[in-house]
Amino acid sequence: MKNSILIGLFLITSIRIFSQDISQTFKDISSSKVDKLEKEQKFDSLLNAHKKNENLDLLFLETYELAKWYRKQGNLSKAIELNKENLQQMDSLNYNKTTLYRRNLYSLGFYERKTYDLENALKTYNRLLQYETPDKYAIQGAFQMAEIYFTIGQYHNSKDHYELSKTIAKRLNFNDYYVRSAIGIGQACKRINTPNSLKYGVDVLSSATEFVNITNADEESSNDVSKKYIHTLYNQLGNIYIDRFDYDFSNGKINLDKALSIAMELENDYLLGKTYNDIGVLYLKSESEDAELYFNKALSYYLDTATEVMIHRNLSIHYLFFENYSKALTNAQTAISKLVDLDTSNIKNLPTKQDLSNSKMKFQLIAGLSDKANVWLKLAEKESSKTDYLKEALKTLELAHYLVEQARLESQEYKSKLFWRKTATEIYMSAVKASYLSKDYERAFYFIEKNKSFLLLEDVMLKVSRNNSNISEKIINQEMAFKNEIAKLEELSVSKKTDSVQSLLLLAKNDYNEFINSLDSETKFYFKTHKAANVINLEAFKSEYIDDNNAYLEYILDDEEGYGLLISKTITKLFKIEDFDALKDLALTYRRLLETPFDNQEAIDSFKTVSYTMYSTLFPKEIHPFINDKKLTIVPDYYLQNIPFESLLTSTDENSYLIFQNEINYAYSLTFLSENDKINRVNKYNLTGFAPVEFTSNLSTLSYSEEELKSIDRIISSKLYLRKNALKETFLNKNHNSKIIHIASHANANDSISPWISFYNSKVDLNDLYHLNNTPDLVVLSACNTSLGELYKGEGVMSLSRGFFNTGSHSVLPTLWEVNDKASTQLLNSFYENLKEGQNKSLALHNAKLKYLENNSLSQASPYYWSSFILIGDASDIEFNNDFDTIYYFIFAIISLIIITLFFRRKKKTQLIRVTY
Numbered sequence: 056m057k058n059s060i061l062i063g064l065f066l067i068t069s070i071r072i073f074s075q076d077i078s079q080t081f082k083d084i085s086s087s088k089v090d091k092l093e094k095e096q097k098f099d100s101l102l103n104a105h106k107k108n109e110n111l112d113l114l115f116l117e118t119y120e121l122a123k124w125y126r127k128q129g130n131l132s133k134a135i136e137l138n139k140e141n142l143q144q145m146d147s148l149n150y151n152k153t154t155l156y157r158r159n160l161y162s163l164g165f166y167e168r169k170t171y172d173l174e175n176a177l178k179t180y181n182r183l184l185q186y187e188t189p190d191k192y193a194i195q196g197a198f199q200m201a202e203i204y205f206t207i208g209q210y211h212n213s214k215d216h217y218e219l220s221k222t223i224a225k226r227l228n229f230n231d232y233y234v235r236s237a238i239g240i241g242q243a244c245k246r247i248n249t250p251n252s253l254k255y256g257v258d259v260l261s262s263a264t265e266f267v268n269i270t271n272a273d274e275e276s277s278n279d280v281s282k283k284y285i286h287t288l289y290n291q292l293g294n295i296y297i298d299r300f301d302y303d304f305s306n307g308k309i310n311l312d313k314a315l316s317i318a319m320e321l322e323n324d325y326l327l328g329k330t331y332n333d334i335g336v337l338y339l340k341s342e343s344e345d346a347e348l349y350f351n352k353a354l355s356y357y358l359d360t361a362t363e364v365m366i367h368r369n370l371s372i373h374y375l376f377f378e379n380y381s382k383a384l385t386n387a388q389t390a391i392s393k394l395v396d397l398d399t400s401n402i403k404n405l406p407t408k409q410d411l412s413n414s415k416m417k418f419q420l421i422a423g424l425s426d427k428a429n430v431w432l433k434l435a436e437k438e439s440s441k442t443d444y445l446k447e448a449l450k451t452l453e454l455a456h457y458l459v460e461q462a463r464l465e466s467q468e469y470k471s472k473l474f475w476r477k478t479a480t481e482i483y484m485s486a487v488k489a490s491y492l493s494k495d496y497e498r499a500f501y502f503i504e505k506n507k508s509f510l511l512l513e514d515v516m517l518k519v520s521r522n523n524s525n526i527s528e529k530i531i532n533q534e535m536a537f538k539n540e541i542a543k544l545e546e547l548s549v550s551k552k553t554d555s556v557q558s559l560l561l562l563a564k565n566d567y568n569e570f571i572n573s574l575d576s577e578t579k580f581y582f583k584t585h586k587a588a589n590v591i592n593l594e595a596f597k598s599e600y601i602d603d604n605n606a607y608l609e610y611i612l613d614d615e616e617g618y619g620l621l622i623s624k625t626i627t628k629l630f631k632i633e634d635f636d637a638l639k640d641l642a643l644t645y646r647r648l649l650e651t652p653f654d655n656q657e658a659i660d661s662f663k664t665v666s667y668t669m670y671s672t673l674f675p676k677e678i679h680p681f682i683n684d685k686k687l688t689i690v691p692d693y694y695l696q697n698i699p700f701e702s703l704l705t706s707t708d709e710n711s712y713l714i715f716q717n718e719i720n721y722a723y724s725l726t727f728l729s730e731n732d733k734i735n736r737v738n739k740y741n742l743t744g745f746a747p748v749e750f751t752s753n754l755s756t757l758s759y760s761e762e763e764l765k766s767i768d769r770i771i772s773s774k775l776y777l778r779k780n781a782l783k784e785t786f787l788n789k790n791h792n793s794k795i796i797h798i799a800s801h802a803n804a805n806d807s808i809s810p811w812i813s814f815y816n817s818k819v820d821l822n823d824l825y826h827l828n829n830t831p832d833l834v835v836l837s838a839c840n841t842s843l844g845e846l847y848k849g850e851g852v853m854s855l856s857r858g859f860f861n862t863g864s865h866s867v868l869p870t871l872w873e874v875n876d877k878a879s880t881q882l883l884n885s886f887y888e889n890l891k892e893g894q895n896k897s898l899a900l901h902n903a904k905l906k907y908l909e910n911n912s913l914s915q916a917s918p919y920y921w922s923s924f925i926l927i928g929d930a931s932d933i934e935f936n937n938d939f940d941t942i943y944y945f946i947f948a949i950i951s952l953i954i955i956t957l958f959f960r961r962k963k964k965t966q967l968i969r970v971t972y
Contacts (some may be wrong), residue, residue, distance in 0.1 A: 081117050085124065098124075111150065115141055118157050122166075131170050138163040157183060157192040164199060171415075173203050181565045184558045189223045193558070197223065199238050200561075205246075208418050208462050211470035214243035214252075215561060221259075222554040230270055234284045237263035241291040245298055246418070247474060253299045260292040282317055286326050290314035290333060297337050303506035307337050328356030332366050339373050341624035346373050355374050364390045371426045380434055387427035394420045403447055411458045421427070421462070421478060424455035428485055435492055445493045448525060452486045456505075460587050467568045467583065472510055473847045480506055480849035484613050487629075491618060496627045497593050503611045503620055504590040508851045513584045514825075514861055515727075520735055521581040524827065530574070534582060535826055537567040542822035591726045592704050597622065599729070606682050607725060609690040610673070613848075614639070617692075619673065623681045634672055641669050642694045649702065650872045652917040662918075664839055665711050670703040670713065686718040686897065690725065690931070696852050698841065699871060699925055701904070702918035712908075719903040720926040723851060723860070732929065734863055736830045741935050742773040743793040747781040747800055747815035754813055759876045760799035763837065763883065767797065770887045771935060783817040790829055794933055796864075797835040802855060804843035810855050812838055824858030832933050833896060834859045834867045837879060841869035856927055866928030868894055880919035886924075890933055 084097045098121050105114035112917060122137040141159050150156060164179035176199070183196025201216035219238030221228075237259050240515050244256030267288065271279045293310035296303040311334050317324035337348030350370050354363070367390035374383035384402050392399045395410040406420075413419050431448035435441035461474035483506040490499035521531070543559040571582050579585075601607070606623040610632075617632040632638065645665050653659045673695075674682070710739035713719065722728045744767065746760040763777050774793075776785050781800075790796050802812040811818040836855060844854035851857065856869040868886075885906050889899035907921045 057346070076112070077120055078113055078117065079630065081120065086841065087371070091128065093916070109147065110154075114140075115145060115150065115152070115155055115159075119155065119162065122162060126166060126169075135163065135166045135170070138166065154190075157186075157190065161192050161195055161199075164196065167522060168199065168203065173207060176542055177203055177565070178569070180907075181562065184219070184562055184565075186558075189226060189554055191227070191229065193554075194220050194223045194227070194229055197558075197561075198232060198236060198239070201236075201243075205239070206400055206415065206608065207244060207465070208244045208475070209466055209468055209471040210243045210474055212468050212564075214240055214247070216558075217243060217563075219554060219557040219561060222552070222557055226554060228278060230266075230278050230280050231284055234263050234267060234280050234288055234730060238284065238287050238291050241295055245291070248298060248477075250300050253295055256295045257292070257299070260288060260295065262866055263288055264292065281323055283323065283326065286314050286317040286321070286330075290326075290330055293337070294333055297333070299342055304337065304338055304341055308334075311337060324356040325358065325362075328353045328358045329362055330367065331356070332362060333372075335366075336369055339369060339376075340374060343952065344377065358804055361416065361419065362500075364416070364423065366392050367393070368419075368423055368426050371430065375426075375430055375433060378433075378437075383430045384427065387423060387430060390423040391420065391427065394423065405451060405454055408454070411454060412461060417458055417462045417682045418478070421455050421458050421482075424451050424458070424697050425481055425485065428452045428455065428482075428489075432485060432489060432492075434624055435489070440569055441492060445489050448489045449493075449498075452482055452489065455482045456486070460906045464584060464587065467571065468564065469510075473850055476510060476849040477847060480613065482617070483849070484611060487611055487618050488616070491629050491631060494629075496620070496629050499618070499620060499629045500593045500609075500627075501590050503609050503618075503690075504724055504726050506611050506692065506849050507609075508586060508727055508753070508857075509724075510850055511723060511860060512727045512730060513588050515734075515863070516588055517581060517584060518729060518828065518861075518863065524581050525580060533570065537563070537570055538822070538826065541567060545822075588726070588730075591729045593622070593627070596725055596729065597624070597627075600725075605686040605688065607688045607690070607722075608678075608682070609725070610692045610695055612638075612693040612695065619675075619678075621678045621681060624683070626681050628678060628681070630675055630677060631673060633675065638669075638672055640693055641665055641672070642698060645669055646697055646872075649918050650920065652914045652919045654914055659709055663704060663707060666702070666704040667707055669698075670705055673700075673703075674705075683716065684932075686720075688720055688728075690722050693848065696846070697871060699918070699922040702922040714901065714904055714908075714922075718897055720897040720900075720928075720930045722928060723857075727733055727860075728928065729847050731860070731865060734830055734865070736832060736863075736865060738795065738831065739792040739936075740774055741771050742767065742795040742797055744768070744773050744775045744797040745781045745786055745800065745814065746775070746777050746798075747813065748778045748814055749815070750801070751816050752813070752818075754801045757800065759880065760837070763799050763880055764797065766880070766884055767887050770884065771795075773797075776887075779815055781815045783814040783819055783823075786814055786819060787823065787827065790827075790831070793829075794832045794935065795835065796829075796831045796859075797837065799837040802838035802841050804840040804854060810841075810844045810853070810858070812836065812841065812855055821853065821855070821858045824855070825861050827862040830863040830865070831859075832929075834864045835883070836867065836869045837874065837883065839870060839873040843871065860928065864928070866926060868896075868900065868924055868926055870923045871925060872919075872923050874923050875920050878907065878915075879924075882921060882924060883908075893932060893937065895930055895932040897926055900924065900926050 056337065078101075080101055084094055084101065087094065089097075102114060102118060102121070105117065118141045120139055122134040122141070125137065126134040138159055142156070142163065145156050145159070160179060160182050164176045164183070167176035180196040180200045183192045186193050197216045197220035201213045201220060204213035204216060210327035210394075217236045218735060221233055221240065224232035224236055241256040241260045244252040244259075267285055268281050287862055289310045289385070292313060293307045295305035296310065303810035310535060311330060315327070315330045315334065318330050331349050331353035333355060335346045338349060347370070350366050350373065353366050358366070367386045371383045371390065374380070374386065388397075388404075390398050391397055391406065394414055394416050395406040397406050397410070407956055411420065417646070428448045428451040431444045431451065435444035435448065438444070456479070459475055459479045463472050463479070466472045466475060483502040485509050486502040487499050488495065490502065502528035520752070528968070541560070541563045543968050544563055548556050548560050570633070571579060574582065601622065601624050603624055606621060609620045611618050612632075615635075617638065619630050619632060621628045621630070648658070648662045650663060653662065691698065701712060701719045703713045705711045705713055744764040746764045748758065748761050749756050761777055763778065764773070767773060768775060798812060800813050802810070804810045809820040809822060811820040841855045844852045844857070846852050854869065856867040859867050882903050885903035886899050889902050894902065904921045911920070
């Protein structure tokens with residue numbers, strides 16, 4: 056602690072010494088009463104004299120001070136020019152006064168940010184993250200980058216940079232920055248708005264409040280945290296308690312009351328306005344009419360634009376709840392008009408796409424548009440003449456959709472893209488609702504498809520186009536090297552949370568972004584999505600994929616409502632899921648019931664009730680005639696992605712599983728299904744299998760897995776890598792040109808970094824898979840939970856299955872829970888026998904499950920044993936190379952060659968005999 060204090064004091068002192076070294080001449084010019092032009096000439100003469108006399112310290116110091124002077128005069132462009140010149144000269148001379156150099160860097164970034172040149176500001180601040188010993192400027196650089204990333208909607212990037220700022224600030228005892236960074240983390244976590252992020256935000260902010268209480272209680276401390284930061288700390292903590300999924304009114308109120316008390320003590324109008332707004336949100340969440348009182352009180356204070364926008368949005372939500380639609384629309388329109396130039400005389404007026412593109416506050420604008428659309432939708436539900444309301448809702452949602460897509464495409468960091476995908480789900484759900492009310496099924500199809508795995512679709516399309524391009528191997532290898540470095544540092548940062556590792560990770564990410572941005576426009580096209588992928592046309596899909604024997608069923612859900620879309624040859628039907636409130640709890644209960652065999656009548660009865668209720672909810676009677684006895688492709692959503700639909704009961708009879716009525720497989724989206732079919736797959740080998748059996752780590756031995764692969768080899772000729780030959784490197788390098796890849800091993804879908812599957816010497820995770828480039832017809836993952844992972848709204852589960860689709864796989868056969876060895880062996884053997892007989896992948900799995908049910912009874916027939924394996928993706932058959940083709944053709948060729956040789960020898964001998972005779 057003492058060493059840290061000394062370092063901090065030394066840094067502060069050294070900065071002060073520099074500021075005291077300005078020449079008297081410079082001071083005299085600054086304080087002189089001459090006009091501005093004459094001052095500028097005198098400053099130039101002074102700097103030229105320093106150059107001539109090679110007085111570098113004064114030259115660089117006073118150039119820096121002159122840049123500050125120009126900034127105070129309002130001439131930021133001149134300040135930037137001088138800062139750049141200063142840094143260039145320092146670089147050319149290898150100037151060794153680090154503190155002055157870094158102070159110039161910070162000033163340049165500050166001026167660039169002031170002129171809204173955010174791209175260059177980020178590059179400049181990024182240079183402050185390159186240090187041997189952390190200093191004040193590293194803290195400020197990370198903090199400023201965090202603020203910029205928050206402004207442009209890259210909230211995960213923002214959080215990461217606040218984390219670095221907080222770590223260094225704590226190390227160097229910059230207490231204000233420590234608290235401000237904690238507040239920033241909380242702010243970013245609130246905007247990310249997942250259960251994990253909100254919990255983490257509460258932990259960080261709570262820890263910061265404890266730190267403040269200890270620090271400010273120390274009477275000997277001269278480094279107290281500023282009261283205004285303490286206010287914001289409590290305010291932010293109260294906010295997160297409000298936003299938590301378990302909504303904690305009590306803790307929210309306690310912290311907001313503390314914040315209000317400090318704001319009153321400081322007599323700060325701005326802080327008072329913000330706090331009253333947040334107290335209003337507290338009451339808004341509890342559906343209290345008192346919320347209006349606090350929002351109006353907040354508006355009576357001086358506020359910035361962002362806070363005013365939030366208050367009007369909150370008032371709109373409040374009035375909508377209490378069915379005051381006129382005021383709800385007015386406040387939503389006011390919120391939008393404060394962000395873009397908009398005539399509010401007509402409530403139907405909307406901003407142009409150009410207005411949206413120019414906005415610096417995209418998140419608030421998207422939210423405002425969504426709020427307004429929701430009012431139109433509520434009016435459409437309440438009143439019979441709803442056509443006009445629906446038209447206005449859809450126009451507004453189309454603009455929100457345009458803006459959220461633009462924000463996503465501007466983001467380079469993957470987690471930021473996922474954030475915007477999550478934000479988009481609210482727009483898509485509202486658009487589907489409007490489509491349902493207006494019976495516009497084609498529009499509903501479009502928005503349901505937009506809600507499904509679009510990042511995966513665009514990643515695969517990028518990879519395909521890159522593979523078909525003439526990009527140099529050097530650029531591809533450079534890009535992969537950047538990604539590998541990021542992946543390595545991300546893994547290291549989990550176990551080693553030091554500022555050096557944090558800064559290296561952020562530098563690696565920033566370097567990757569700069570590398571991509573440095574590519575010429577033609578090459579960049581193959582590494583970064585510049586235009587959203589197109590959704591397949593509904594009629595085109597129907598004509599290409601639907602016949603009399605199949606149907607497709609898509610779902611879209613949020614926490615409040617859900618819809619299903621049935622597409623068959625004879626009908627396209629959009630239906631609302633009734634009794635929706637109970638569905639999520641039912642699905643969670645159902646998952647728990649599936650994960651163990653039925654060992655008593657009580658378990659069977661519970662399963663029957665839950666399973667049949669789930670079926671009745673998800674398959675309303677109106678669609679039964681159109682799906683009976685059909686092959687059914689299901690595109691699930693949200694928490695339904697972890698459910699095997701074939702195990703649902705179609706009646707109260709415990710043996711009325713849906714699998715007896717329908718052959719079922721799954722898809723991420725129908726657009727992805729179509730685009731994935733376009734990948735050219737020409738694979739030479741039948742099957743490549745991997746079974747490590749034993750592991751160099753502490754994972755348990757899987758003795759059954761070797762026999763699993765050997766029994767498959769007896770059905771389909773395979774290339775097997777067993778035991779010590781099943782290395783990670785072997786898998787990464789030897790899995791190409793195989794129709795089927797089969798892995799029998801340990802896997803973990805709930806790892807803190809990424810799902811993984813283990814090989815003999817190491818694990819392969821999602822990052823490894825994303826770097827692969829192969830195109831198998833099928834990947835079989837015979838391990839536990841290989842279809843599970845972190846769930847992202849609007850994008851799906853980040854699972855191993857998804858990882859293999861990213862590599863170019865046509866379909867994947869994963870597991871939904873911990874598999875049983877004996878049942879898996881029976882099931883997979885039947886599956887491969889069916890494939891060998893020419894059955895397609897979907898039918899082969901369907902029949903394998905039916906055979907298992909036919910041969911097992913009682914507890915052994917529980918869905919636990921047979922429904923964990925599901926088929927995702929393409930369902931077509933696989934044309935295997937016959938054993939004769941690979942072995943006997945060679946033998947036949949040799950025998951034929953021998954016969955031909957003998958024939959010609961004999962013929963030649965006969966001719967010789969005749970001549971002699």
